[in-house]
Amino acid sequence: MTEVLDYVSQSGDTVLSYLGEHIIMSIVPIGLALCFAIPLGWWAARRPVLTSVLLSMGGIAYSVPSIALFIVLPLVFGYQIISLTNIIVALTIYSTALLVRNVIDGLESVPDDVRLSATALGYGHLGRLLSVELPVAVPVIAAGLRVVTVTNVSMVSVGALIGKGGLGNLFMEGLRSDYMAPIIVGLVLSVLLALSLDGLLVMGQRWLTPWVRVRAGR
Amino acid sequence: MIEFRHVTKRFADGTVAVDDLSLVAPSHQITVLVGPSGCGKTTSLRMVNRMVDPSDGQILVDDEDIHALDAVRLRRGIGYVIQHAGLFPHKTVVDNIATVPKLLGWSRQQARQRALELIDQVGLEQQYAERYPAQLSGGQQQRVGVARALAADPPIMLMDEPFSAVDPVVRAQLQDEFLRLQRDLAKTIVFVTHDIDEAIKLGDNIVVLRVGGRLAQTDTPAGLLANPTDDFVAGFIGRDRGYRALSFVPGDDLRIQPLPDGVHVDTSYPYRRGGPLKAALDATLTAPGGRAVVVDERGTAVGVIDHQDVLAAVRRAETQRAETA
Numbered sequence: 001m002t003e004v005l006d007y008v009s010q011s012g013d014t015v016l017s018y019l020g021e022h023i024i025m026s027i028v029p030i031g032l033a034l035c036f037a038i039p040l041g042w043w044a045a046r047r048p049v050l051t052s053v054l055l056s057m058g059g060i061a062y063s064v065p066s067i068a069l070f071i072v073l074p075l076v077f078g079y080q081i082i083s084l085t086n087i088i089v090a091l092t093i094y095s096t097a098l099l100v101r102n103v104i105d106g107l108e109s110v111p112d113d114v115r116l117s118a119t120a121l122g123y124g125h126l127g128r129l130l131s132v133e134l135p136v137a138v139p140v141i142a143a144g145l146r147v148v149t150v151t152n153v154s155m156v157s158v159g160a161l162i163g164k165g166g167l168g169n170l171f172m173e174g175l176r177s178d179y180m181a182p183i184i185v186g187l188v189l190s191v192l193l194a195l196s197l198d199g200l201l202v203m204g205q206r207w208l209t210p211w212v213r214v215r216a217g218r
Numbered sequence: 219m220i221e222f223r224h225v226t227k228r229f230a231d232g233t234v235a236v237d238d239l240s241l242v243a244p245s246h247q248i249t250v251l252v253g254p255s256g257c258g259k260t261t262s263l264r265m266v267n268r269m270v271d272p273s274d275g276q277i278l279v280d281d282e283d284i285h286a287l288d289a290v291r292l293r294r295g296i297g298y299v300i301q302h303a304g305l306f307p308h309k310t311v312v313d314n315i316a317t318v319p320k321l322l323g324w325s326r327q328q329a330r331q332r333a334l335e336l337i338d339q340v341g342l343e344q345q346y347a348e349r350y351p352a353q354l355s356g357g358q359q360q361r362v363g364v365a366r367a368l369a370a371d372p373p374i375m376l377m378d379e380p381f382s383a384v385d386p387v388v389r390a391q392l393q394d395e396f397l398r399l400q401r402d403l404a405k406t407i408v409f410v411t412h413d414i415d416e417a418i419k420l421g422d423n424i425v426v427l428r429v430g431g432r433l434a435q436t437d438t439p440a441g442l443l444a445n446p447t448d449d450f451v452a453g454f455i456g457r458d459r460g461y462r463a464l465s466f467v468p469g470d471d472l473r474i475q476p477l478p479d480g481v482h483v484d485t486s487y488p489y490r491r492g493g494p495l496k497a498a499l500d501a502t503l504t505a506p507g508g509r510a511v512v513v514d515e516r517g518t519a520v521g522v523i524d525h526q527d528v529l530a531a532v533r534r535a536e537t538q539r540a541e542t543a
Contacts, residue, residue, distance in 0.1 A: 117304030119269060120376075121366070122294035122321050135308045211308045211350040 007181035015170070019189055022166025025087045025159070026152040026197070030145065032088070033095030040096070041103025042129060051104055058097035066090060066158050087159045094155065095148045102144025106137030139212055142205040146198055153194040157186075167193075219245045220266060220374065220408060225275035227261050227431070235261040236272070236431035243423070245280075245373075246404040250421035252411055254454070258431030259410045263376050266408060267296045279374065294321055297367030297375040297405070301383050303359040305351040311337065311362050312347040318370040329369075336365040341395055357388040364396070368403070377409045381416070393419060414455055418443070418462065426451050440466035444539070464496035464532065472498060472531045474512050474521035488513040491520060495535065498528045 008015065044050040069090040074081040077089065110133050118132040134141075157168025165172070170186030173179070206213070220243040227236040236258040243249035251259040264270040265277055268289040277284050284292060305314050315333035324332070337347055340361040351359055360380060367375055381389045381396075397420065400407065411417055417424050418439040426434040426442070428450055435447040443463035446452040452459070470492060489501035489510050501510035502525050512521045 111304075111307075113300055113302050113304035114306060116269075117298065117300055117363075118306070120267060120293055120298035120300070121317050122290050124290050127321075132306055132308075136306070138308075209308065211352065214350045214353055 003181045004184050008185060011182075015185060015189070018166050018169055019193070021084070022153070022156050022193065025084060025091065025156045025166055026149065026193070028088050029091035029095045029152060030149060032092045033099050033148065036092070036096045037099035037103045038134070041100050041107060044100070045104050045107040054100055058100050061093055061097040066094070066155055067161055069093065070159060070162050082163045084164065086162075087156060087164055091152050091155060095152060098148050098151070099141075099144050102141050103137070106140035107133055109140050110136045135208075138205065138209050142201060146201050149197050149201060150194045153190060153197065157190065219243065219280060220406065221278040222262070223276040223278065225262070225265065225272045225277060227258070227265065227270060228273040234431060236265070238275070239431060239433055241425050241433065241436060243406060243408050245406045247422035248400060248407045248409055248420055249423045249425060250409045250411060250417040251425050251427060252414055252417040253427035253434070254429060255412060256429045257427035259427055260378055261431070262427075263378055263408055263410050266374075266376055267293045267298060294318055294370065295372050295374070297372045299363045299367045299375070299377045299380040301379045303351070303363030305359055305362055305366070307351055310348050310350055311354070314351065314362055315365045315369050317366060322370055332369060333365070336368055339368070339399070340365045356384045357392060360384060360392060373406055375405045375407045377407060379411055382411070382413070396420065426454060462496065464499060465494045467495045467535045469493055469495045469498050469531060471534060472523060473527050474523055475527070477519060477521055485511045485513070485519060487511070488517070489523060490515070495528060495531055498523060498531070502528055
């Protein structure tokens with residue numbers, strides 16, 4: 001325990017900058033993935049063929065080992081391998097692959113009569129999506145977001161193998177110098193980060209969907 | 219006025235939902251489309267606000283071909299109520315009702331004000347304004363559905379089995395209030411139902427459709443009960459149509475016996491003077507001893523009737539009808 005405290009007092013700045021990096025590399029891909037997954041999911045929802053094509057593509061993307069993606073993507077897109085961009089692009093691909101399914105499920109969870117009445121009252125396609133379908137789909141999409149967020153926090157660490165892994169760098173450091181303290185600090189901070197991001201998402205969802213609790217309370 | 223001119227709807231898989239249908243739904247009246255499932259009544263309704271476009275033929279609203287109009291703009295000017303109300307689960311009652319006014323660009327304040335007015339008008343209490351649809355009963359949800367359709371005061375209302383999903387007691391109540399609303403608002407209404415009793419109760423005009431979307435008969439409720447055009451319509455109306463037709467025969471020449479002196483009269487089953495013969499018959503059949511009390515407009519007992527009086531009146535009405543026919 002004293003070892004850990006000593007380590008933190010000596011290398012606090014490094015740990016903090018790793019943590020900052022880790023947060024950016026976990027959160028930015030989620031935002032980007034939402035921007036891709038919502039239009040893709042909207043396009044595919046209620047088109048069974050398109051849905052199954054998109055979901056198989058997502059499955060394939062998700063089955064590619066992350067380390068392979070970290071190495072191949074820079075070759076394809078021509079950016080630096082040791083860069084935030086590299087990790088963010090790779091994790092955006094994974095997050096999108098996971099989220100598309102939730103967006104499709106969410107949009108399909110909107111009852112037919114709700115969609116029908118929205119059309120009949122005079123919503124255009126976009127207005128109906130933004131004012132009716134997406135808000136009603138929030139609980140299902142938020143469930144997917146929580147899984148993606150926790151997954152991303154742990155995936156970022158893998159980037160340490162190519163020298164860009166946020167808190168994951170602490171694991172490599174401990175491994176190389178046979179020193180437990182950085183490993184323990186990395187582990188504790190990763191778990192705390194995952195828990196707090198998850199907590200934020202739960203709060204956000206509760207704020208966006210007061211009507212869900214009302215139904216549960218009936 | 220809504221007019222169908224030789225309208226046909228063929229779906230991509232080849233099924234014909236509506237077949238060469240021509241009809242007129244007059245302004246300020248309730249026109250009921252009724253028929254068994256598969257008769258194309260819902261498809262016909264959805265063609266009026268262009269949720270479905272016809273394959274052939276024309277639909278005119280106030281002499282204007284709706285095919286030329288922008289579908290979204292058209293829909294904002296036509297109220298629409300469906301079976302399970304289809305309320306937005308994530309919006310409160312007041313926000314649900316304010317939907318169309320907001321789409322039309324009214325201010326928040328105006329839209330809200332109008333929504334609160336409508337909550338009153340459809341017989342809901344103000345305390346429900348901030349509730350979510352999941353907190354309401356089926357009947358209350360349906361009232362909100364009607365309020366939402368009325369919000370921007372559209373001249374036309376389309377109603378697709380709006381009262382079918384609630385229990386009979388609530389249904390009768392909703393129907394009565396709907397008729398009361400319509401007396402004040404005088405909208406041009408097209409109402410779809412599979413229930414002939416509902417059609418007869420609510421319709422000014424009834425359009426009976428047969429499977430395959432073909433017109434069977436257009437008539438007033440009384441005309442339909444008296445002269446069904448063929449076996450299909452007669453069968454659809456039911457064997458008791460003769461009895462039910464009595465609801466359209468006024469009991470003006472019903473002989474009323476004076477109130478018996480000194481005998482207690484039971485006013486639990488009253489017949490209002492001048493009401494239809496069906497009400498008179500119901501009253502005598504329900505009242506103990508077969509004698510029903512006749513009351514005037516103010517509810518004061520003015521006499522009694524029994525089965526014989528009602529049957530005599532029915533016979534006179536029959537003779538009269540045979541002579542005029």
